[in-house]
Amino acid sequence: MSEQTTAPETTAVHAEPLEQAEARLQPIRWKFPVTYILLGLLSLLVFTLLIPSGAVTQFRVSTANDFITFDAINVPSFGTALVLSILQLALAAWAVYAAVHRIRLGAWHPVLFGILFVLAFLVYAGAGRGAFIPMVTLLSGALMLSVPLIFGAMCGLVGERSGIINIAIEGQLLAGAFLAAVAASFFTSAYVGLLAAPFAGAAVGALLVWFAVKYHVNQIIVGVVLNVLVIGLTSFFYSTVLTQNAELWNTRQQLPRLPIPGLSQIPIIGPVLFNHTILVYLMYVIVFALSILVFKSRWGLRMRAVGEHPKAADTVGINVARTRVINTILAGAIAGMGGAYFTVGQGLAFGQEMSAGQGFIALAAMILGRWNPKGALLAALLFGFSTSLGQTLSTIGTPVPSEMLLMLPYVITIFAVAGFVGRVRPPAAEGVPYIK
Amino acid sequence: MKLQLKGVTKRFGTFTANDQIDLTVQPGEIHALLGENGAGKSTLMNTIYGLYSPDEGEILLDDEPVRFSGPGDAVAAGIGMVHQHFMLIPVFSVTESVMLGYEPTKGPGLIDFTEARRRVKEISARFGFEVDPEAMIEDLPVGAQQRVEIIKALSRDAKVLILDEPTAVLTPQETDELISIMRQLKASGTSILFITHKLREVRAIADKITVIRRGKVVGEATPESTETELASLMVGREVSLTTQKEPAQPGETALSISGLSVVSAQGKTLLDDVSLEIARGEILCIAGVDGNGQTELTEAILGIREAAAGTITLDGTDLGPKSVKQRLNSGIGFVPEDRSTDGVIAGFSITENFVLDQYDQPPYSNGVAMKHEVMRAAAAEQTSRFDVRLGTVDDPISTLSGGNQQKVVLARELSRDNRLLVASQPTRGVDVGSIEFIHRTLIEERAKGTPCLIVSTELDEVLNLADRIAVMYRGRIIGTVPGDTDRDVLGLMMAGVPAEEAKAQAATHHTVLGEADAEAEEQA
Numbered sequence: 001m002s003e004q005t006t007a008p009e010t011t012a013v014h015a016e017p018l019e020q021a022e023a024r025l026q027p028i029r030w031k032f033p034v035t036y037i038l039l040g041l042l043s044l045l046v047f048t049l050l051i052p053s054g055a056v057t058q059f060r061v062s063t064a065n066d067f068i069t070f071d072a073i074n075v076p077s078f079g080t081a082l083v084l085s086i087l088q089l090a091l092a093a094w095a096v097y098a099a100v101h102r103i104r105l106g107a108w109h110p111v112l113f114g115i116l117f118v119l120a121f122l123v124y125a126g127a128g129r130g131a132f133i134p135m136v137t138l139l140s141g142a143l144m145l146s147v148p149l150i151f152g153a154m155c156g157l158v159g160e161r162s163g164i165i166n167i168a169i170e171g172q173l174l175a176g177a178f179l180a181a182v183a184a185s186f187f188t189s190a191y192v193g194l195l196a197a198p199f200a201g202a203a204v205g206a207l208l209v210w211f212a213v214k215y216h217v218n219q220i221i222v223g224v225v226l227n228v229l230v231i232g233l234t235s236f237f238y239s240t241v242l243t244q245n246a247e248l249w250n251t252r253q254q255l256p257r258l259p260i261p262g263l264s265q266i267p268i269i270g271p272v273l274f275n276h277t278i279l280v281y282l283m284y285v286i287v288f289a290l291s292i293l294v295f296k297s298r299w300g301l302r303m304r305a306v307g308e309h310p311k312a313a314d315t316v317g318i319n320v321a322r323t324r325v326i327n328t329i330l331a332g333a334i335a336g337m338g339g340a341y342f343t344v345g346q347g348l349a350f351g352q353e354m355s356a357g358q359g360f361i362a363l364a365a366m367i368l369g370r371w372n373p374k375g376a377l378l379a380a381l382l383f384g385f386s387t388s389l390g391q392t393l394s395t396i397g398t399p400v401p402s403e404m405l406l407m408l409p410y411v412i413t414i415f416a417v418a419g420f421v422g423r424v425r426p427p428a429a430e431g432v433p434y435i436k
Numbered sequence: 437m438k439l440q441l442k443g444v445t446k447r448f449g450t451f452t453a454n455d456q457i458d459l460t461v462q463p464g465e466i467h468a469l470l471g472e473n474g475a476g477k478s479t480l481m482n483t484i485y486g487l488y489s490p491d492e493g494e495i496l497l498d499d500e501p502v503r504f505s506g507p508g509d510a511v512a513a514g515i516g517m518v519h520q521h522f523m524l525i526p527v528f529s530v531t532e533s534v535m536l537g538y539e540p541t542k543g544p545g546l547i548d549f550t551e552a553r554r555r556v557k558e559i560s561a562r563f564g565f566e567v568d569p570e571a572m573i574e575d576l577p578v579g580a581q582q583r584v585e586i587i588k589a590l591s592r593d594a595k596v597l598i599l600d601e602p603t604a605v606l607t608p609q610e611t612d613e614l615i616s617i618m619r620q621l622k623a624s625g626t627s628i629l630f631i632t633h634k635l636r637e638v639r640a641i642a643d644k645i646t647v648i649r650r651g652k653v654v655g656e657a658t659p660e661s662t663e664t665e666l667a668s669l670m671v672g673r674e675v676s677l678t679t680q681k682e683p684a685q686p687g688e689t690a691l692s693i694s695g696l697s698v699v700s701a702q703g704k705t706l707l708d709d710v711s712l713e714i715a716r717g718e719i720l721c722i723a724g725v726d727g728n729g730q731t732e733l734t735e736a737i738l739g740i741r742e743a744a745a746g747t748i749t750l751d752g753t754d755l756g757p758k759s760v761k762q763r764l765n766s767g768i769g770f771v772p773e774d775r776s777t778d779g780v781i782a783g784f785s786i787t788e789n790f791v792l793d794q795y796d797q798p799p800y801s802n803g804v805a806m807k808h809e810v811m812r813a814a815a816a817e818q819t820s821r822f823d824v825r826l827g828t829v830d831d832p833i834s835t836l837s838g839g840n841q842q843k844v845v846l847a848r849e850l851s852r853d854n855r856l857l858v859a860s861q862p863t864r865g866v867d868v869g870s871i872e873f874i875h876r877t878l879i880e881e882r883a884k885g886t887p888c889l890i891v892s893t894e895l896d897e898v899l900n901l902a903d904r905i906a907v908m909y910r911g912r913i914i915g916t917v918p919g920d921t922d923r924d925v926l927g928l929m930m931a932g933v934p935a936e937e938a939k940a941q942a943a944t945h946h947t948v949l950g951e952a953d954a955e956a957e958e959q960a
Binding site for chain 1: 485
């Protein structure tokens with residue numbers, strides 16, 4: 001037994017110089033510092049130097065019907081943009097230092113940089129325009145636009161964590177939107193629509209998992225086919241039944257806003273976060289629950305086991321097929337509920353293909369968020385924010401064409417999916433049928 | 437608990453993997469199931485564990501017949517299994533791995549992590565395992581991963597423990613620890629069924645040995661049987677286990693590697709400042725636990741992996757700027773470690789596989805045309821020299837057994853004038869009878885003056901073939917020692933102990949396998 005204790009000790013002695021060797025050989029990662037420098041220079045040379053002298057930017061931080069209202073904040077455009085740009089370049093310099101010394105920076109670094117960059121851009125965009133930049137509208141709009149993305153990303157996450165790739169999120173959102181509109185219209189109650197929507201998403205999920213688990217069909221192909229199927233079916237019903245008898249089947253129903261007493265009175269945060277429909281509050285609950293349950297519950301542990309190494313799960317008596325079926329259907333229900341946002345959530349009637357590719361952006365948000373509920377939430381909010389920014393700026397008029405801004409989510413998506421965010425690690429067994 | 441199998445038969449289509457197997461494991465007995473690759477050992481284990489259901493026969497636990505519809509039933513009945521390929525999830529912690537499927541919960545399905553950790557600690561303390569319950573599986577060495585598997589089985593109160601090829605990935609010292617764990621378990625009344633094809637271990641560990649061949653029980657033996665007796669029982673004919681070889685006659689240095697480093701795409705150092713030299717007419721074996729940089733070293737020599745630093749020269753020429761094809765054509769013979777993914781193309785014929793890396797070279801081609809008749813003749817000649825059992829050389833190579841496919845690969849790489857031979861795991865998955873033949877062929881290649889670099893994780897093979905042994909650990913060469921170095925010293929080096937220290941430590945303590953070696957030498 002003597003070497004039982006001595007061997008690990010000697011191992012430890014030799015492990016130390018090895019760590020150093022790893023650090024020496026690791027290539028310096030330049031992509032983040034270079035990106036920061038380029039963006040920082042853009043901020044300095046364009047957002048700052050192009051500002052007309054003496055211009056002022058006005059931010060409005062409250063809405064008229066707030067409990068406490070604030071005056072608009074006026075800042076000198078040039079000075080503010082200059083300070084923000086210098087701070088960005090300082091962060092970029094820090095990133096260069098960290099890269100050369102191979103120090104890892106936390107997630108706060110890109111987040112802080114992003115906030116500074118966006119603020120500098122807003123200062124530039126509003127400089128000398130005489131129009132206010134409505135911060136509350138901008139932020140609450142960002143949250144509203146993120147709702148289907150967040151639901152979709154949670155759906156993708158639950159499916160992929162259990163090993164089923166779900167390309168059909170788009171179809172699930174659309175099916176949810178359709179059924180919500182039809183049910184709400186028929187019963188003239190938006191709440192009935194909200195209750196019905198998850199069933200539509202779950203049905204699409206059930207089809208996906210049936211083909212994937214029972215027939216081992218390539219999951220990506222099934223997903224694409226299901227998207228086409230849902231688009232076809234909903235468009236067919238839209239152009240026939242829904243248009244012929246719109247009074248009965250496709251009237252507008254809207255979920256009422258339910259401001260949370262107290263919380264909704266808080267300046268800025270209140271109107272942005274706590275003055276929404278029940279759908280948004282349900283979203284908070286789902287994200288919060290998933291961020292705990294995926295990692296700390298029996299359900300989550302088994303789901304992750306099945307997605308990483310189904311055979312290992314099988315050898316401890318976990319039914320792999322059943323786990324995948326239940327989770328994919330559950331995930332579909334989540335996406336279906338998200339689809340309700342397009343119709344009853346916004347108070348609109350159903351329109352053809354009204355999900356407009358949001359399901360794919362949700363998928364990207366899930367990847368960018370590294371299959372983690374909190375990460376996916378942040379990524380979806382980022383996409384929602386960039387869309388909201390585009391919309392807000394196009395109303396107040398900016399030097400940048402709003403189409404360019406509306407492109408932003410897609411540009412971010414391409415970078416995200418191309419692995420710019422670094423080592424992403426999908427569940428090891430996703431997309432792989434489990435055959436005993 | 438007593439485990440008894442009566443007439444267990446399992447068929448896959450027309451193939452009978454297990455044919456009327458009878459086996460009894462008494463309580464507190466270490467029972468070895470000995471058989472070659474493909475003899476049906478794993479099928480039998482999976483049947484006992486409920487992954488397969490037997491077509492005929494029955495399984496009895498303490499004389500009660502049992503039927504399992506899945507592993508969950510087997511576990512509930514008190515059967516635990518440590519699979520050859522561990523059933524562990526790399527991104528899970530030790531605690532998560534142990535509790536999976538049997539999670540202690542509190543409240544609405546939330547896991548009671550405190551309780552789960554306490555269970556892991558309790559079992560590790562009982563058997564003296566040093567396992568950190570918070571460690572990630574992927575960060576643990578294989579020996580520790582195996583202990584996690586054992587903890588997993590014990591945490592479910594396994595009374596019968598099945599170990600499938602448990603020593604395949606261990607150093608002799610780790611094997612020693614495993615043996616002491618097995619003896620502790622035996623003392624506490626656990627029955628152990630232990631599957632292996634390694635003769636030396638069987639004799640050192642088992643109380644009783646059952647030998648199976650081609651799905652049938654062919655005999656029982658006691659640990660007193662000699663290795664040769666066990667081998668001939670296992671193979672069905674007389675086999676010689678060691679290869680006689682003359683001392684090497686090393687000529688001038690042919691391959692010279694200096695300061696070679698390889699970094700993965702994720703920035704992890706896979707090879708760290710590796711330097712070695714091989715002379716003509718010499719076999720250098722690379723020993724080490726799987727995954728310590730051996731694969732990367734062979735791939736860097738062939739050129740399919742880019743070196744981050746360092747040089748490789750063969751006969752004075754720098755290989756650095758040469759492409760893989762140029763390297764192969766200049767006379768590097770390469771036997772990849774995984775024949776099924778890198779060595780052969782399953783759908784191609786034996787002939788096509790035989791010329792896979794020389795199809796455009798004379799004599800097999802001439803300008804743009806391939807000479808099929810020359811290829812077929814050469815394939816037929818060389819496969820018969822290598823004793824490949826085949827129908828015709830036009831059959832797809834997938835119709836051959838793994839061992840015969842391996843011989844085709846070796847025939848391809850050894851049937852030309854090599855300036856260097858790089859062979860990884862040359863006998864993996866090959867039956868015992870053919871191992872000796874392959875070893876003899878490799879030694880003949882050495883006699884022709886070819887420098888040979890042979891990577892093997894099997895110490896028996898290394899000791900059998902090597903003129904010199906380089907031991908790799910975490911991407912480094914921990915030391916280069918003579919070919920007759922003691923198994924215990926090599927084992928310690930495989931765990932990262934430098935050669936001198938390893939010699940000193942090994943002198944004070946011999947492992948069970950090291951002692952078995954000494955004994956075998958005395959007899960010889």
